[in-house]
Amino acid sequence: MVETGTISIFLAFIISLYTLIASLVGGKTRNREFIKSAENGALAVFFLLTVASASLIHALLTRDFSLKFVASNTSRDLSTIYTITALWAGQAGSLLLWSWMLSIYTVLVVLFNRGKSRELMPYVIGTLAAVLCFFIYLIAFVESPFERLPFVAADGNGLNPILQNPYMAIHPLALYAGYVGVTVPFAFAIGALLSGRLGDEWIRSSRRWTLFCWTFLGIGLLLGARWAYLELGWGGYWAWDPVENAAFMPFLVGTAFLHSVMIQEKKGMLKKWNMALIVLTFFLAIFGTFITRSGIISSVHSFAQSNIGPYFLGFIGFILLFSFGMFILRLDDMKSENHFDSLLSRESAFLFNNLIFLGAAFSVFLGTIFPILTEAIRGEKILVGPPYFNRVNVPMGLILILLMGVGPLISWRRASKRNLISNFMYPTVFGFLTAILLFSLGMRETVALVSFGLCAFVTATVFIEFYRGVRVRSGRGERYVIALFRLISRNRRRYGGYIVHLGVVLIVIGITASSVFVTQKEATLRKGETMSVGKYSLRFDDLRQYTTDAKNATAAKLTVYNGGKEIGVMVPEKNIYKYEGNREINQETEVALRSTFKDDLYVILANSDGNGKGTASFRAIINPMVSWIWAGGVVLLLGAIVTMWPNPKEIREESAVRYTVGISKESSVSG
Amino acid sequence: MTRGRIKFILAIGVIALTLSYLVYGGVKEAKVYYLTVEELKERVPFVYKEKVRVSGKVVPGTIRKDIDGSLEFQITDGKQTIDVQYRGIIPDVFRDGVEAIVEGLYTPENVFNANVLLAKCPTKYESADSLKKGENT
Numbered sequence: 081m082v083e084t085g086t087i088s089i090f091l092a093f094i095i096s097l098y099t100l101i102a103s104l105v106g107g108k109t110r111n112r113e114f115i116k117s118a119e120n121g122a123l124a125v126f127f128l129l130t131v132a133s134a135s136l137i138h139a140l141l142t143r144d145f146s147l148k149f150v151a152s153n154t155s156r157d158l159s160t161i162y163t164i165t166a167l168w169a170g171q172a173g174s175l176l177l178w179s180w181m182l183s184i185y186t187v188l189v190v191l192f193n194r195g196k197s198r199e200l201m202p203y204v205i206g207t208l209a210a211v212l213c214f215f216i217y218l219i220a221f222v223e224s225p226f227e228r229l230p231f232v233a234a235d236g237n238g239l240n241p242i243l244q245n246p247y248m249a250i251h252p253l254a255l256y257a258g259y260v261g262v263t264v265p266f267a268f269a270i271g272a273l274l275s276g277r278l279g280d281e282w283i284r285s286s287r288r289w290t291l292f293c294w295t296f297l298g299i300g301l302l303l304g305a306r307w308a309y310l311e312l313g314w315g316g317y318w319a320w321d322p323v324e325n326a327a328f329m330p331f332l333v334g335t336a337f338l339h340s341v342m343i344q345e346k347k348g349m350l351k352k353w354n355m356a357l358i359v360l361t362f363f364l365a366i367f368g369t370f371i372t373r374s375g376i377i378s379s380v381h382s383f384a385q386s387n388i389g390p391y392f393l394g395f396i397g398f399i400l401l402f403s404f405g406m407f408i409l410r411l412d413d414m415k416s417e418n419h420f421d422s423l424l425s426r427e428s429a430f431l432f433n434n435l436i437f438l439g440a441a442f443s444v445f446l447g448t449i450f451p452i453l454t455e456a457i458r459g460e461k462i463l464v465g466p467p468y469f470n471r472v473n474v475p476m477g478l479i480l481i482l483l484m485g486v487g488p489l490i491s492w493r494r495a496s497k498r499n500l501i502s503n504f505m506y507p508t509v510f511g512f513l514t515a516i517l518l519f520s521l522g523m524r525e526t527v528a529l530v531s532f533g534l535c536a537f538v539t540a541t542v543f544i545e546f547y548r549g550v551r552v553r554s555g556r557g558e559r560y561v562i563a564l565f566r567l568i569s570r571n572r573r574r575y576g577g578y579i580v581h582l583g584v585v586l587i588v589i590g591i592t593a594s595s596v597f598v599t600q601k602e603a604t605l606r607k608g609e610t611m612s613v614g615k616y617s618l619r620f621d622d623l624r625q626y627t628t629d630a631k632n633a634t635a636a637k638l639t640v641y642n643g644g645k646e647i648g649v650m651v652p653e654k655n656i657y658k659y660e661g662n663r664e665i666n667q668e669t670e671v672a673l674r675s676t677f678k679d680d681l682y683v684i685l686a687n688s689d690g691n692g693k694g695t696a697s698f699r700a701i702i703n704p705m706v707s708w709i710w711a712g713g714v715v716l717l718l719g720a721i722v723t724m725w726p727n728p729k730e731i732r733e734e735s736a737v738r739y740t741v742g743i744s745k746e747s748s749v750s751g
Numbered sequence: 752m753t754r755g756r757i758k759f760i761l762a763i764g765v766i767a768l769t770l771s772y773l774v775y776g777g778v779k780e781a782k783v784y785y786l787t788v789e790e791l792k793e794r795v796p797f798v799y800k801e802k803v804r805v806s807g808k809v810v811p812g813t814i815r816k817d818i819d820g821s822l823e824f825q826i827t828d829g830k831q832t833i834d835v836q837y838r839g840i841i842p843d844v845f846r847d848g849v850e851a852i853v854e855g856l857y858t859p860e861n862v863f864n865a866n867v868l869l870a871k872c873p874t875k876y877e878s879a880d881s882l883k884k885g886e887n888t
Contacts, residue, residue: 313840315840451785462785465783466781469777668843669843
């Protein structure tokens with residue numbers, strides 16, 4: 081099986097190289113035979129990488145400890161499911177997964193676009209093949225997942241216990257689907273540059289792909305946050321660590337792109353801007369992979385470091401130079417068909433949304449590479465911590481929420497007074513009322529008041545949109561539920577977008593509440609003693625030690641009271657994993673969590689005496705409304721699915737001309 | 752240049768200025784020198800007033816954990832060593848020999864009062880040295 085894997089990867093490299101050349105020749109000569117051959121090449125690469133991935137999974141499952149990758153990431157006692165997920169626990173496997181996913185995307189792009197966009201597609205496939213070449217080269221010649229050890233190990237190192245968590249099993253997959261997926265819109269953009277077809281053809285063809293990878297990036301980030309929250313045991317979910325930032329930056333710029341392409345589609349504006357944004361998004365995705373893998377920036381999560389850093393640097397340089405060169409060459413073909421008329425217009429709202437997303441991404445980028453910059457310039461390593469990121473990104477985020485309410489409702493070109501009043505009077509009043517109500521209830525934190533007020537504003541704008549749509553339909557005799565369903569399904573993009581916005585509102589509410597109103601307390605207790613935190617009190621009842629095959633656990637039993645009423649038992653644990661010296665991390669804090677939509681009670685067993693006298697120290701944290709973040713993620717996913725859902729009517733319209741300015745103006749005025 | 756244009760340029764300027772101000776203020780407020788133990792010692796006495804971040808290997812056998820959650824240990828860069836005092840959440844990865852990162856204030860008594868303790872968490876461990884050879888191979 082191992083030989084099969086090695087050979088498959090090698091062949092995949094050769095064929096991806098062939099696919100690259102064939103598609104470029106096919107694109108240049110318009111020769112159908114070459115294009116067809118390139119498409120088949122893409123299929124073959126997918127097939128070969130599937131075989132390679134299957135062989136690696138087979139090696140993992142059969143515990144072939146003659147392979148370095150298997151011995152480093154699994155052990156005999158590892159459960160089957162985590163044995164499979166070990167595929168992306170190590171670097172070589174992750175790179176194989178990257179390549180395999182990209183080959184899946186490539187095949188899907190080929191299948192969905194057969195016979196369409198004949199001038200554009202060869203170059204799109206060529207770009208995808210070029211990126212494939214790079215990644216397959218790495219696993220074929222630099223970091224082979226099938227590298228053998230000089231001996232057969234008796235047992236493997238095992239999978240890091242903190243990675244043995246369901247969220248960690250799927251978080252990298254989701255994030256990868258996003259990271260890798262960015263390649264598709266990038267390939268369409270480069271295809272457009274190479275073929276000179278710079279209309280909105282490339283944007284229309286790549287729209288769903290952009291949404292798809294954006295959704296996965298977002299969900300991947302949320303799953304990672306949830307994993308950190310449950311597993312790392314420090315009470316939070318986001319720490320502005322370089323590795324987190326690496327995933328956050330492409331998401332920010334991708335969000336900007338997702339919005340600005342709408343302006344190009346409807347108005348033929350911002351063509352250069354969109355091109356630049358997607359190149360930047362792809363650059364950040366590769367840069368993110370580079371900083372997590374090269375160890376150039378010190379992070380708490382230092383992934384295995386290896387010699388692939390320089391390859392990535394070279395690849396990044398190539399992408400930037402090539403894209404920039406093509407961009408300059410085609411500058412004249414990307415002239416805007418319209419211009420900005422008024423600051424109070426939808427175009428402007430989208431423009432400012434873009435500038436702020438880009439500004440936020442830039443500030444995160446600067447903060448992340450700050451130590452490298454200062455070391456290069458002044459010879460001193462200076463870093464900026466979470467206060468920097470919060471200070472810059474919180475105000476930016478608040479303006480973005482405001483724009484999230486304004487953008488979808490304000491008229492195109494120039495908003496009239498009537499448009500502003502009819503769309504924004506009630507939401508503005510509702511937003512202010514919410515802030516005043518919270519203030520009168522005793523809330524004095526400015527950031528929270530502004531944030532909740534804005535969230536109320538956005539919710540009201542979305543609600544009014546749904547209300548108006550349903551009212552018009554029900555006026556024609558439809559029942560409310562059916563009217564709502566039809567309203568959404570007739571214009572999935574618009575209403576799906578609103579649902580995504582509602583998801584974001586929920587996430588923002590959760591983040592605001594849980595970061596502004598945290599209560600925490602530490603205490604050292606003897607058996608029978610009680611500590612109180614906020615409205616909760618916790619009585620330390622028992623300290624118990626037990627042993628399983630994998631670990632020695634110390635578990636503390638606490639009875640929880642809410643204002644005198646018993647509400648349950650919580651058992652935080654501290655585990656020492658066996659096989660001392662065999663694993664890098666052998667200790668694991670098992671947090672006890674009691675989660676409701678109102679607040680999370682998060683209890684950590686910080687320490688306990690080993691000799692059983694029954695003293696232990698705890699840290700208890702009340703994180704308000706954290707669950708809203710995860711709930712918001714689910715809503716966001718639902719909205720994204722609604723937006724992406726194939727629509728027969730839209731497929732027919734695909735070839736039709738874009739909406740004229742007149743129609744869209746009319747429809748936005750009438751709401 | 753039309754009046755509309757100028758308005759846009761002004762608006763974009765305001766955004767750019769706000770961003771620069773936030774970045775400038777943020778850096779000023781949050782900057783922390785990142786030093787090795789040796790660099791820390793070189794900067795005595797100026798370093799006493801500044802918030803710094805120091806990284807080094809935890810000297811094996813020096814970790815003392817108190818039941819109430821306070822922690823003392825030494826970190827070293829191979830040449831110089833400092834004592835660290837810390838109270839708070841101890842990362843799971845923290846133990847003898849790991850790379851620890853502490854943030855806080857260094858005092859003239861050669862004690863580092865840390866309010867942040869991080870330990871490098873290798874997502875995996877990929878070294879053939881740690882693997883034991885099979886009995887029969």
